[in-house]
Amino acid sequence: MDQLKNFTKGFIKENPVFALFLGLCPTLGVTTTAINGMGMGLATTFVLLMSNIVVALIKNFIPDKVRIPSFIVIIASFVTIVELTMQAYLPSLFEALGLFIPLIVVNCLVLGRAEAFASKNNLLSSAIDGLGMGLGFTFALTLLGAVREILGSGSIFGLKFIAGDGMLIFILSPGAFIALGYLIVIVNKLSKKGA
Amino acid sequence: MEYIIIIISAIFVNNIVLNKFLGICPFIGVSGKVETSVGMSGAVLFVMTIATLVTYLIQNYILTPFGIGYMQTITFILVIASLVQLVEIILKKVSPSLYQALGIFLPLITTNCAVLGVAIMAGQQDLNLMESIVFAIANSIGFGLALILFAGLREHLDLADVPRPMKGVPIAFVVAGLLAMAFMGFAGIV
Amino acid sequence: MAKKESNLKNMLIALIAITLIASASLGGIYELTKEPIAAAKLEKKNNAIRQVIPEFDNSPTSEVYKQAVDGDTIYFYPGTMGDEPVGTAVETYSMLGFSGEIKVMVGFLPDGTINDVAVLEHEETPGLGDKMERKKSEWSLQFQGKNPESFRLSVKKDGGDVDAITASTISSRAFCDAVTRAYNTYKEINKK
Numbered sequence: 001m002d003q004l005k006n007f008t009k010g011f012i013k014e015n016p017v018f019a020l021f022l023g024l025c026p027t028l029g030v031t032t033t034a035i036n037g038m039g040m041g042l043a044t045t046f047v048l049l050m051s052n053i054v055v056a057l058i059k060n061f062i063p064d065k066v067r068i069p070s071f072i073v074i075i076a077s078f079v080t081i082v083e084l085t086m087q088a089y090l091p092s093l094f095e096a097l098g099l100f101i102p103l104i105v106v107n108c109l110v111l112g113r114a115e116a117f118a119s120k121n122n123l124l125s126s127a128i129d130g131l132g133m134g135l136g137f138t139f140a141l142t143l144l145g146a147v148r149e150i151l152g153s154g155s156i157f158g159l160k161f162i163a164g165d166g167m168l169i170f171i172l173s174p175g176a177f178i179a180l181g182y183l184i185v186i187v188n189k190l191s192k193k194g195a
Numbered sequence: 196m197e198y199i200i201i202i203i204s205a206i207f208v209n210n211i212v213l214n215k216f217l218g219i220c221p222f223i224g225v226s227g228k229v230e231t232s233v234g235m236s237g238a239v240l241f242v243m244t245i246a247t248l249v250t251y252l253i254q255n256y257i258l259t260p261f262g263i264g265y266m267q268t269i270t271f272i273l274v275i276a277s278l279v280q281l282v283e284i285i286l287k288k289v290s291p292s293l294y295q296a297l298g299i300f301l302p303l304i305t306t307n308c309a310v311l312g313v314a315i316m317a318g319q320q321d322l323n324l325m326e327s328i329v330f331a332i333a334n335s336i337g338f339g340l341a342l343i344l345f346a347g348l349r350e351h352l353d354l355a356d357v358p359r360p361m362k363g364v365p366i367a368f369v370v371a372g373l374l375a376m377a378f379m380g381f382a383g384i385v
Numbered sequence: 386m387a388k389k390e391s392n393l394k395n396m397l398i399a400l401i402a403i404t405l406i407a408s409a410s411l412g413g414i415y416e417l418t419k420e421p422i423a424a425a426k427l428e429k430k431n432n433a434i435r436q437v438i439p440e441f442d443n444s445p446t447s448e449v450y451k452q453a454v455d456g457d458t459i460y461f462y463p464g465t466m467g468d469e470p471v472g473t474a475v476e477t478y479s480m481l482g483f484s485g486e487i488k489v490m491v492g493f494l495p496d497g498t499i500n501d502v503a504v505l506e507h508e509e510t511p512g513l514g515d516k517m518e519r520k521k522s523e524w525s526l527q528f529q530g531k532n533p534e535s536f537r538l539s540v541k542k543d544g545g546d547v548d549a550i551t552a553s554t555i556s557s558r559a560f561c562d563a564v565t566r567a568y569n570t571y572k573e574i575n576k577k
Contacts, residue, residue: 021223024219025219028216029216062399062403063395069276070400073403076269081410081414083265083268084414084415089425091425102268102311103312105311106272106311107306111306165512168512172511173214173375174373174375177368177375181366181367182365184365189360263412269408
C-alpha cells in the first residue's frame, strides 16, 4: 500500500483504540487528564516505532519458532529505555503514568504490529506503520483524556476554566469505562459519515 | 489478619479489572460467555500465582542483590511468556477439551497486563513470599469475579434492545462502568 | 527472502544474541540515567522540605536521621542557617487513609511549633480526601503555626481542634494520625 495510506490508517479507519480495540488497559488507566493521555501515547509511539524498525531489520535472522519471545525481548528493552529516560528527565510524568509504563510491553498493540506487520514488511513500511499507529493511539488517548479532564476536573491541559470540581465520576474508574464507550460510538459514527 | 486485608483489598476494594484497569483486553474479549470466562479465570489463576512466585524470587535473589533492577521488565515478561508456554503444553496433555475451548486466549495470557501488573505490584508493596502468593491468588479471584459477573451481564445484554450504534463493545463499556461503580461501594472497608 | 531454519542451534543463537545485545544496551542507558534519576528524586524531596521549614543553607537530606516507629520509619531532615537550627522537616506516614497509606512532610520549628505541612503521597478520593493537598484546597493551612502542646491534633468530632474536610473524616483523621506520629517521635528524639 502507498506510504501515505500506510501512515494515516492508524488515525481513524484502523485506530488502535476505537476500531481495533487494542491497548485498552493504558487507555482507561492513565487518561485522567489530556496531558497524561498524550504522554502515554507518545511513550508508546516511541516503543512501537523503534521495535517495528528493529523487527523489520532483523526479521530474517530470527527462526520462526522463537519469534514471539524475540519480539518480546526487543519490545521490553525499548520500554525499559523509555522508563529510565522518563524517570530521569520527566519525573512528574513518570509518577503520573506509574505502573502503566512497564505495562507498555504487554500492550497488545505493540506486539500485534510487530507480529502482523513488521515481521512481514520492509523497513520503511514498518517504520511508517509504527509511527502512524502510534500517533493514532496518541490521538485516541489524548481525546479520551481531554473528555475526562473537561468533564471531571473542569480543566484542559491543566488550565482550569471552572472553579471547584467537575463531575468527579469521570476521573474515577467508572467514568473511564462510560466515557470510552460513548466516545467509541461517536468517533465511529463521525468517521462513517465522512468516509 | 494481614492476609484477610490483602484478600479483601485485592478482590473487592482494589479489584484488578474494575479499579486498577488491568486485564481489560481479555475482559472485553472473553466475557461473551460465562463458560469461557470460567476457563480463562482458571488459567489466569494458575499463571498469575506461579508467575508472582517466580518473579518474587528473581527480584529478591537476583535483580536487587546485583543492582540490575532495570532488568525487571524484561525478566518478568520472559518468565510469564515461558510459563504460558508451559501451561499450554501441560493443558494439551492433561485436558485437551479445555485447551480447545480456550483456543487463542491461552497464549494471550502473556499479554494480559494483569499478570505482569500483579507481579510488579507485589514487588512495589514490599510483600514477603507468602503475602505475594496470597496477593496473586486473591487478585486472580478478583479478575475471575469481575470477568464472570460481566459475562453474565453480557449474556443478558445480547437479548436486550440496545440502540444499533451502541451494540457490542460500546454498551459493554458503559455496563462495565456501572459494574465498576458498584464495586466502588467496597471502598473504605479496609 | 528465506527465514532462518528453526533448528535448535539457530534458535539458541538468535535468542542469546538478542538478549545479550538488549542487556548491554540497557546497562548502558542505566549508567547514563543513574545520576539524573537520583538527582530528580532528591529534588522532589528537597522541594517538600523547602516548603515546610524556614529558609536554610545546609543540605538537610545529607544530614538525615531516622527512627523506626510502629513498623515503619520516620525520617528527620534538619535545616540550619549558618549554625542556627531553623527547623526540622519530618517525613511521616499514616496507614489509616481511606485508600491506603498517606505520606506527609511536617516542618517543626525548634520549639515544636508546626511551621507548615505538605502531602507527599496519597491515593485518597479525588474531590474529597484529596483536599488535603495544598493545591486542591486551603484545608491544610490550619496547621500552620500551631503548637501540638496546645492544639489538639485530632478532628473536632473526636474532641480535637482540627476542622475535618467535609465528607472526608477518614482522610482527615489519617492526616492527623500522621502529624501526631511525627510530633511524638520528634519530641522523643529531642528529649535526648
